Amino acid sequence: MHSADLLRTHGDGIASGKPGVGRAHGKLILLGEHAVVYGAPALVVPVPQLTATATATRLPAAGTGPDRIALAMAGPGSVTPLATDGMLHLVTEFEKRAGLTVRVDLFIESTILPGRGLGSSAACARAAALALADAYGQELSAAEVYELVQLSERVAHGRASGIDAVATGAVSPLVFRDGIAQKVPGGAAEHPHAAFVIADSGVRGSTKDAVQLLTSRFARDAELRDLFVTGVTDLTTGALRDLEHGDLAGFGRRLTENHGLLRELGISTGHIDSLVEAALTAGSLGAKITGGGLGGCMVALAADTAAAEAIAGSLRAAGATRTWMVPATNGGVRAEPTNGSK
Numbered sequence: 001m002h003s004a005d006l007l008r009t010h011g012d013g014i015a016s017g018k019p020g021v022g023r024a025h026g027k028l029i030l031l032g033e034h035a036v037v038y039g040a041p042a043l044v045v046p047v048p049q050l051t052a053t054a055t056a057t058r059l060p061a062a063g064t065g066p067d068r069i070a071l072a073m074a075g076p077g078s079v080t081p082l083a084t085d086g087m088l089h090l091v092t093e094f095e096k097r098a099g100l101t102v103r104v105d106l107f108i109e110s111t112i113l114p115g116r117g118l119g120s121s122a123a124c125a126r127a128a129a130l131a132l133a134d135a136y137g138q139e140l141s142a143a144e145v146y147e148l149v150q151l152s153e154r155v156a157h158g159r160a161s162g163i164d165a166v167a168t169g170a171v172s173p174l175v176f177r178d179g180i181a182q183k184v185p186g187g188a189a190e191h192p193h194a195a196f197v198i199a200d201s202g203v204r205g206s207t208k209d210a211v212q213l214l215t216s217r218f219a220r221d222a223e224l225r226d227l228f229v230t231g232v233t234d235l236t237t238g239a240l241r242d243l244e245h246g247d248l249a250g251f252g253r254r255l256t257e258n259h260g261l262l263r264e265l266g267i268s269t270g271h272i273d274s275l276v277e278a279a280l281t282a283g284s285l286g287a288k289i290t291g292g293g294l295g296g297c298m299v300a301l302a303a304d305t306a307a308a309e310a311i312a313g314s315l316r317a318a319g320a321t322r323t324w325m326v327p328a329t330n331g332g333v334r335a336e337p338t339n340g341s342k
């Protein structure tokens with residue numbers, strides 16, 4: 001079935017039973033994107049203020065035709081065929097695992113802009129998996145939810161480390177490596193007002209293209225891959241030490257160094273580089289591109305809320321289309337628990 005078959009209007013058909021609901025949120029990679037695909041550790045924080053909510057309404061009379069799954073998405077930015085293809089794989093795998101055939105109206109509402117490196121596709125997939133499970137009375141373990149999201153993510157990204165699948169359901173900062181997520185140990189308590197400023201370059205990036213770009217480069221040059229992975233591993237490990245010691249300036253420097261490594265590999269853009277410069281000039285302790293790249297967002301570390309506001313103002317003056325502020329506590333955000341997770 002082509003993804004276009006899925007893009008039908010939400011709300012047709014007659015509802016059967018209470019709709020299932022699933023929720024997930026955005027994420028912000030502070031260090032380690034791309035290198036995490038090759039085994040380096042990455043540091044990621046949940047962004048609970050950016051949300052994806054899925055509602056799965058069961059429709060009566062199980063059928064097997066392509067119209068048994070109606071998918072609609074609402075939110076900023078347009079839905080890509082890749083996202084809908086991924087979602088179809090997710091639904092089919094859910095059916096296989098649950099041993100049933102679904103006939104469902106799946107509506108996903110997201111405030112996470114797609115193509116900005118903030119985990120839009122994984123959050124939508126996670127919300128959808130939880131909504132389906134809720135609608136069909138299925139208990140999914142955390143591992144099963146992860147696998148369903150990963151399946152969808154592999155369609156969207158080509159090659160996915162799993163960091164987004166975990167972080168879009170996480171309630172605290174995580175270090176992610178080789179499929180395993182660990183909570184970030186506390187630290188930096190002496191900087192309770194530190195904040196991350198996220199700025200949107202206004203240009204949609206493509207994680208799939210960026211991942212593919214590096215796959216091709218590294219296939220030709222394994223030494224370059226090893227240098228990148230070792231360099232990022234050192235930065236993430238060092239950043240965790242900085243957090244433990246409350247060294248916010250050291251942590252910030254590593255963000256900027258990580259940006260340099262990603263830029264050298266062609267993952268950044270001229271516009272993002274200029275936003276990084278603008279943030280540093282405005283007093284940011286460190287700044288870098290975040291997520292898949294080739295567009296999307298950058299992140300800047302601010303020592304306190306006043307500095308964050310000044311940096312956000314400079315970023316908008318330098319052409320950022322929007323900015324968000326994410327308060328940092330103990331090296332991460334004050335995340336609220338997500339509802340709908342089992």
Ligand code: PMV
Nearest residue numbers: 034117118119160161291292
């Ligand atoms: O662009 P996003 O939000 O999908 O982040 C992708 C992170 C990568 O490291 C580039 C890919 C991955 O699967 O780890």
